[in-house]
Amino acid sequence: MNCSYCKKEMKKAADSYTNFGTVLDLEPPEPVLLCKKCVRDEIAFWLELGVMPNHWIMAKYEKALADKLGYIRCGEHEYVRWKKLKLQQHEAE
Ligand SMILES: [Zn+2]
Numbered sequence: 001m002n003c004s005y006c007k008k009e010m011k012k013a014a015d016s017y018t019n020f021g022t023v024l025d026l027e028p029p030e031p032v033l034l035c036k037k038c039v040r041d042e043i044a045f046w047l048e049l050g051v052m053p054n055h056w057i058m059a060k061y062e063k064a065l066a067d068k069l070g071y072i073r074c075g076e077h078e079y080v081r082w083k084k085l086k087l088q089q090h091e092a093e
Pocket residue numbers: 003004005006007008034035036037038
């Protein structure tokens with residue numbers, strides 16, 4: 001298999017995620033496979049932006065990233081989203 005980003009060959013993906021499909025898709029979207037280096041780059045990218053990526057099936061790195069950026073996982077099934085926690089304030093759903 002190859003890394004979906006840099007196309008480097010790898011035995012096993014270091015991480016992977018799956019994007020949301022659209023109503024026009026005939027089949028569910030393919031997972032995006034990442035090598036170690038691209039996972040590091042990806043984490044650095046989102047850390048710099050300070051926001052979470054929104055994937056249908058989340059990558060393993062997202063949990064640690066969410067802790068750093070102050071996001072929590074909300075919702076169920078296809079409505080699951082990362083949500084930014086506000087400091088010293090509780091938001092009503
Ligand atoms: Zn790569």
